[in-house]
Amino acid sequence: MSRISNIFFWVPNTITALNLVCGSLSVFFAVDGQLGWASVFIFAAALFDFCDGFSARLLKAYSTIGKELDSLADMVSFGLAPAAIVFTMLELTLFGKNQPIQEIEAHWSQWIVLFTCLIIPVAGAFRLAKFNTDDRQSEQFLGMPIPANAIFFASLGLILELGTNAAIVPVILNKYTLLSATFVCSFLMVSELPMFSLKFKNLKLKDNSIRFFFLGTTVLMLIFLQIYALPLIIIWYVLLSVITYLTGKK
Numbered sequence: 001m002s003r004i005s006n007i008f009f010w011v012p013n014t015i016t017a018l019n020l021v022c023g024s025l026s027v028f029f030a031v032d033g034q035l036g037w038a039s040v041f042i043f044a045a046a047l048f049d050f051c052d053g054f055s056a057r058l059l060k061a062y063s064t065i066g067k068e069l070d071s072l073a074d075m076v077s078f079g080l081a082p083a084a085i086v087f088t089m090l091e092l093t094l095f096g097k098n099q100p101i102q103e104i105e106a107h108w109s110q111w112i113v114l115f116t117c118l119i120i121p122v123a124g125a126f127r128l129a130k131f132n133t134d135d136r137q138s139e140q141f142l143g144m145p146i147p148a149n150a151i152f153f154a155s156l157g158l159i160l161e162l163g164t165n166a167a168i169v170p171v172i173l174n175k176y177t178l179l180s181a182t183f184v185c186s187f188l189m190v191s192e193l194p195m196f197s198l199k200f201k202n203l204k205l206k207d208n209s210i211r212f213f214f215l216g217t218t219v220l221m222l223i224f225l226q227i228y229a230l231p232l233i234i235i236w237y238v239l240l241s242v243i244t245y246l247t248g249k250k
Helices: 005-032 035-059 064-095 106-135 146-162 164-172 175-190 208-247
Strands: 140-142 194-195
Touching: 005 064, 035 146, 064 106, 064 146, 106 146, 106 175, 106 208, 140 175, 146 164, 146 175, 146 208, 164 175, 164 208, 194 208
Parallel strands: none
Antiparallel strands: 140 194
């Protein structure tokens, strides 16, 4: 391998490592009750996750190590980190405060509720393993991509920290809301539901009508709803994927 090829090899892997660092920081901040920072680092991890794949394609720096490293980083950033955010939100819901886990005084049923968040990384692990061994997902996804799962929960944390609408807080910090979201997102990750990819092979409208439509509506939602649009965008992505599947459009 030439020196330049060796440098190209390390570019996407370094970006993937930054994804992993951001995911790890998100976990640290989440267990400390800093949901805003935990959410920001998940969004940063998602940006690095996009950039590592883009750089690998641009530089033609594909490798088995890079593929495995990417999955391991995604497991932390988009599996464990959102679970840590949900754990803290459930803490706030049940006890009204964030505290060290060894100081939590809870009934056994409350412990079950708290540790329900672990379904997220388990489903995420199955999702990643399936993606790595399934050759049917070259042009579309089967099941919700694990970054979308993380962005959904990160957006809830961000709304709690930065949102100004007090009426939204009890909706998010609700045991049934959080448990329902956990089960639904986990199910979607391991499901066989076809979901469109946002990767553009060209810029032709005919070949990318769904992608352009989704991006256009996403921009409008962000303009009018601002931070409150973030979880709705993920829900819209799932619904649009279902509509696309049922109508047979691409």
